[in-house]
Amino acid sequence: MKKFIALPVIILVSCLLFSFALTPYSVSAASGTTFSKTTYQTLDLLNLRTSTSMSSKKLLAIPKGKYLVSTYKEGTWYKVSYSGKTGYVAGAYLKKVDPMLAGTTFAKTNYITLDALNLRSSGSSTASKLLTIPKGKVVTSSYRVDNWYKLSYGGKTGYVSGSYLKKSASGSASLPPQSAVVDYTGTKMYVLVPAMTSVTLRSGASSLSSSIGTLPRGTAVTVSNYLHKTRGFVPVRTNDGRSGYVEATYLSLFQPSMSNRPLVVLDPGHGGHDVGAARYGIYERDIVMSVTKLLASRLAGKVDLKLTRYTNDYYPSLSERSWISNAHKTNLFVSIHVNASTSTAAYGAENFYYRGTSSVNLARKLQQNVVSTAGLRDRGIRFGNLAVLRGTNAPAVLTELGFLSNASDRSKLVSPYYQERFADALANGILSSL
Numbered sequence: 084m085k086k087f088i089a090l091p092v093i094i095l096v097s098c099l100l101f102s103f104a105l106t107p108y109s110v111s112a113a114s115g116t117t118f119s120k121t122t123y124q125t126l127d128l129l130n131l132r133t134s135t136s137m138s139s140k141k142l143l144a145i146p147k148g149k150y151l152v153s154t155y156k157e158g159t160w161y162k163v164s165y166s167g168k169t170g171y172v173a174g175a176y177l178k179k180v181d182p183m184l185a186g187t188t189f190a191k192t193n194y195i196t197l198d199a200l201n202l203r204s205s206g207s208s209t210a211s212k213l214l215t216i217p218k219g220k221v222v223t224s225s226y227r228v229d230n231w232y233k234l235s236y237g238g239k240t241g242y243v244s245g246s247y248l249k250k251s252a253s254g255s256a257s258l259p260p261q262s263a264v265v266d267y268t269g270t271k272m273y274v275l276v277p278a279m280t281s282v283t284l285r286s287g288a289s290s291l292s293s294s295i296g297t298l299p300r301g302t303a304v305t306v307s308n309y310l311h312k313t314r315g316f317v318p319v320r321t322n323d324g325r326s327g328y329v330e331a332t333y334l335s336l337f338q339p340s341m342s343n344r345p346l347v348v349l350d351p352g353h354g355g356h357d358v359g360a361a362r363y364g365i366y367e368r369d370i371v372m373s374v375t376k377l378l379a380s381r382l383a384g385k386v387d388l389k390l391t392r393y394t395n396d397y398y399p400s401l402s403e404r405s406w407i408s409n410a411h412k413t414n415l416f417v418s419i420h421v422n423a424s425t426s427t428a429a430y431g432a433e434n435f436y437y438r439g440t441s442s443v444n445l446a447r448k449l450q451q452n453v454v455s456t457a458g459l460r461d462r463g464i465r466f467g468n469l470a471v472l473r474g475t476n477a478p479a480v481l482t483e484l485g486f487l488s489n490a491s492d493r494s495k496l497v498s499p500y501y502q503e504r505f506a507d508a509l510a511n512g513i514l515s516s517l
């Protein structure tokens with residue numbers, strides 16, 4: 084002990100800090116093993132538990148045949164994530180498999196190579212190179228693992244990085260024509276009003292039309308013809324066979340909970356004739372709709388949700404977007420956009436707020452998350468005197484995910500893998516701001 088007293092004070096202090104900081108980590112690490120990322124398949128229906136014991140709480144059951152990735156085990160228990168939950172599963176029901184089996188199959192899509200691109204034997208930048216696909220070639224894929232796309236070229240089948248692929252404007256990858264009639268006829272929607280209140284089912288498309296009855300929060304209705312929205316009303320049919328008109332503002336594609344939950348209004352920018360930023364046949368209108376749908380699926384069940392548009396064929400005016408939010412007790416409003424500039428050198432993500440500390444804080448969280456999750460340049464948050472923010476009473480942010488005019492940002496904006504990451508980033512930012 085005497086020996087330690089003789090040491091300079093500064094070393095003692097730093098040693099103390101060091102030991103305090105390390106203690107909790109060393110304890111948990113001592114009982115487990117970290118290993119390189121390994122993919123497993125479940126051999127049976129398997130419980131995901133909160134800890135490494137059969138008696139610990141069950142989080143959910145993972146069906147047989149699903150793929151799981153782990154990098155950590157304690158005894159025979161493997162730490163994995165599934166369906167948004169992280170916990171432990173018994174290793175006895177896991178089989179180690181080729182990680183390239185654990186991918187996603189999707190509709191056959193044509194892509195153009197944005198640069199000379201290596202076709203590799205597996206989805207890793209260290210996997211052996213089969214050949215190089217020249218820039219500007221059209222390739223087809225219907226399977227990917229993370230951001231690695233499986234395709235055949237020059238008689239070889241392998242994987243390429245999705246960061247150098249852009250959806251081709253021709254063939255099966257074409258965007259829906261602008262005149263496409265995507266309507267909600269036959270779609271089930273739900274009444275979104277505060278708990279214990281209801282919306283009036285009317286005989287005509289007007290607030291002056293006589294009342295047929297009242298529909299409480301959460302009531303499911305079938306939209307008879309969404310495109311025939313008149314003065315904000317849509318014709319609907321109830322499950323008990325009544326037909327009438329309801330204000331579209333009070334309908335959501337997402338089922339609200341029985342009791343009030345925070346309400347998030349998502350506003351995918353542009354729509355219909357207004358395609359937003361456009362480059363090489365790629366439209367902002369479509370990218371933000373895809374990201375919004377992915378975002379909504381992450382938020383559904385956790386908050387109440389209302390979208391200002393559900394399809395690409397519809398254009399809500401800027402004031403309509405604000406009215407939709409203002410008609411409810413909205414907790415957060417997020418307008419989702421993609422940037423563009425005449426300079427191809429401009430790139431990165433930015434978030435705009437108009438008023439209030441809550442808006443600034445939300446902008447900051449979304450900014451941090453998008454930058455870190457999608458690896459975009461941080462352009463920071465800014466005050467934006469924008470109509471959709473000005474007109475909205477709830478804390479509101481307009482997020483610009485990246486520049487369609489910049490090749491690097493564009494490759495991420497069109498990539499299904501990165502669209503999922505944008506959705507993750509926004510969902511986490513929104514949930515942590517409520």
Ligand SMILES: [Zn+2]
Nearest residue numbers: 352359420421
């Ligand atoms: Zn926009």
